[in-house]
Amino acid sequence: MLAKRLDCVEPSPTLAITGKVRQLRAQGLDVVSFGAGEPDFDTPEPIREAAIKAICDGHTRYTAGAGMPILREAVAEKFGRENKIDTTAEQVVVSSGAKQCVYNALMAICDPGDEIVIIAPYWMTYRDQIMLSGGVPIVVDARSEPGFVPSVDSIRNALTSKTKAIIINSPSNPTGAVYPKETLHAIAEIAMDAGIFVVSDEIYEKHLYDGAEHHSIASFSPEIAERTITISGVSKSFAMTGWRIGYSTSNKALAKAMATIQDQVTSNASSVSQMAALAALKLPEGEVKRMVQEFDTRRRVIVEGASQVLGCEVPAPRGAFYLFADFGKFVDGSIKSDVELANYLLEEHRVATVPGSVFGGPGHLRLTYALSRTEIEEGLRRIAEGVRSLM
Numbered sequence: 001m002l003a004k005r006l007d008c009v010e011p012s013p014t015l016a017i018t019g020k021v022r023q024l025r026a027q028g029l030d031v032v033s034f035g036a037g038e039p040d041f042d043t044p045e046p047i048r049e050a051a052i053k054a055i056c057d058g059h060t061r062y063t064a065g066a067g068m069p070i071l072r073e074a075v076a077e078k079f080g081r082e083n084k085i086d087t088t089a090e091q092v093v094v095s096s097g098a099k100q101c102v103y104n105a106l107m108a109i110c111d112p113g114d115e116i117v118i119i120a121p122y123w124m125t126y127r128d129q130i131m132l133s134g135g136v137p138i139v140v141d142a143r144s145e146p147g148f149v150p151s152v153d154s155i156r157n158a159l160t161s162k163t164k165a166i167i168i169n170s171p172s173n174p175t176g177a178v179y180p181k182e183t184l185h186a187i188a189e190i191a192m193d194a195g196i197f198v199v200s201d202e203i204y205e206k207h208l209y210d211g212a213e214h215h216s217i218a219s220f221s222p223e224i225a226e227r228t229i230t231i232s233g234v235s236k237s238f239a240m241t242g243w244r245i246g247y248s249t250s251n252k253a254l255a256k257a258m259a260t261i262q263d264q265v266t267s268n269a270s271s272v273s274q275m276a277a278l279a280a281l282k283l284p285e286g287e288v289k290r291m292v293q294e295f296d297t298r299r300r301v302i303v304e305g306a307s308q309v310l311g312c313e314v315p316a317p318r319g320a321f322y323l324f325a326d327f328g329k330f331v332d333g334s335i336k337s338d339v340e341l342a343n344y345l346l347e348e349h350r351v352a353t354v355p356g357s358v359f360g361g362p363g364h365l366r367l368t369y370a371l372s373r374t375e376i377e378e379g380l381r382r383i384a385e386g387v388r389s390l391m
């Protein structure tokens, strides 16, 4: 008999879709995939070279559980310089991806029955990790809000005496929402009034378009910094998803707690990847900007193409690299749900998307634009063909 905690978690649906695409391609089928949540660029060369050097220089042993001191210093410096968060190396924990940072945070703050507020559409891992850590996800619905930015009142109304924390994710996966500074200030006020934590997942902090600005909630005041766990990493910004390096900063007691949990689960993140992450943090800004510019071009292509497919203007996401589009009008005939629609598109038209219900946004499909412009155009052509034959 498996443990009861398995009743409430599911394998990552996005990883499952990526697996299915790989399988179909291995059978020789040509599939366009809007599924994966990762940049398609190669990790920049100076980072790869730093990793090779790290191996040759003997960085192949266990490191301190919370990360190499030199990397924790560099991360603290990055949080200070880029995010305006006043922190120290002692407050930084380096983990095997931002995903592990979120898990460490939840394991450090959640007692059984504690409520954690998440904003729908949300990154599905939050919901599953909250339940794995014994907490209860409380969903605030931002689906019908402009730009998917939650209303401050809806967040305030979701709090109870059991609320332990709120998780925010701006720029957001899956919606691309970027929260305005005023919204973040209001969330900070709410958290301070209620005495709860904020887990701020800022993994897409560099993927901003149309002049959108990223603000770290922990930069607003020492009081809100004290109760915020800020999470980021190198996966998305530096095209390093496979290297598995994320990092967090929080108050010293929380950082120590998160490091203790990690010590007993995975020990340190890969030593070689830590040296690669160090090189990433020293990379000239131009390299990242070039990748973001290319994402911006693709974003325009996908927004225009999706608007044509859907026959209405699709609002352009302002951050991350996802389009979360409403396909509701195609799911009330022979196709009954977004899950069926995604399956149909993959099986009949060889184009992979992620159903919105995975993210608490039924009726939608999430399309990643981390693929070439030619592929985006071909993928949209297949979606158009697929939905046309449903009419």
Ligand SMILES: Cc1ncc(COP(=O)(O)O)c(C=O)c1O
Residues within 6 Å of the ligand: 037, 096, 097, 098, 099, 100, 123, 169, 172, 173, 201, 203, 233, 234, 235, 236, 241, 244, 245, 246
């Ligand atoms: C919102 C969000 N946070 C965290 C992660 C995980 O990042 P990492 O690869 O650093 O574990 C992802 C990856 O898809 C994500 O979308």
